[in-house]
């Protein structure tokens with residue numbers, strides 16, 4: 170049966186995200202119309218399949234068309250699709266908030282919802298500043314971020330980001346945050362461990378706060394893996410020290426776990442590996458298993474208490490239209506149920522061992538540098554001066570039925586948690602083949 174030319178119509182009617190549209194029209198960048206998904210596979214209209222090795226931009230956890238998540242959403246759909254969350258509440262949002270509080274050890278018992286990651290980061294920034302303001306310290310109105318950090322694309326989140334490609338064009342619009350060194354483990358000198366690099370970066374943080382803490386509301390970090398900055402990985406020691414230093418200088422710690430949350434780094438939340446809890450925790454992406462847009466900021470009783478007052482303006486008067494959407498909350502509850510019922514983290518640990526072994530030919534490629542791995546994320550830098558490497562590799566991988574989108578010259582893998590052994594072997598083999606072809 171003939172089908173309409175979706176890609177042509179898409180190029181005409183849409184403006185695709187993070188894309189120079191001319192590359193599509195010039196044929197440099199393929200545009201693929203997807204008809205359906207099943208498990209880790211995406212199928213186009215001709216029945217050709219692609220292994221979704223980046224979890225559809227880091228969101229999918231348990232595969233496409235997951236029967237359990239599908240069923241939960243369908244059931245919710247016939248009860249209540251949406252309701253205003255100001256003045257009203259509903260079962261899915263209450264149950265989800267209670268679950269999240271338990272999963273963060275009861276320390277982060279207040280959930281504020283939005284629909285995407287960037288909005289969650291904006292909320293955390295506003296809440297942090299507003300907390301200090303409510304406490305009579307409005308001069309604490311600046312933010313501190315790590316070199317190479319990424320926290321979203323809105324103006325507020327770009328200003329706590331440090332990825333030039335996304336930020337530089339908008340520099341005149343931003344109130345730029347202050348930046349401290351990243352604990353990037355690749356910076357280890359001979360004889361130095363990742364923890365040593367973390368301690369060095371923590372010392373720079375301490376020096377910065379010693380001088381500027383009066384004006385700083387919060388430090389925002391991506392725990393353990395700085396994603397869009399190039400899958401920069403670091404030792405948990407940094408988070409442990411950052412927590413201590415922030416406490417010492419009365420600065421909030423915001424953990425942006427939008428990418429690293431929900432098992433990506435091996436633990437349910439990345440900050441657990443440092444034995445700490447943040448003042449604000451931002452979650453999105455995997456929260457709904459990659460199904461529906463939902464984000465949340467969790468915070469503590471003491472912070473919540475600074476807003477709790479007779480004066481309306483001391484409250485947090487922030488909202489988004491779809492805050493706490495019931496369908497999205499149901500998808501999130503179904504996702505958390507899978508974690509509870511299937512021993513997902515243990516299965517992932519066994520998978521990660523096998524997949525790391527399968528990636529050794531890539532790690533040992535003569536042009537590969539700094540092969541690294543944290544939980545269910547793998548990355549390697551490719552030594553090449555070719556400015557088109559990223560696009561070349563992307564195309565070569567697609568030719569081999571694999572969806573991999575390098576960040577600059579960094580190839581990374583962030584598969585859904587459902588690959589079987591054959592799919593893992595196929596992915597590892599085709600990645601090396603694509604690399605050889607891209608470099609040829």
Ligand SMILES: *Cc1c(COP(=O)(O)O)cnc(C)c1O
Nearest residue numbers: 285286287319320321396427428
């Ligand atoms: C993706 C991401 C965001 C932004 O989330 P959106 O839903 O794309 O707005 C923020 N922080 C981190 C660490 C992310 O990976």
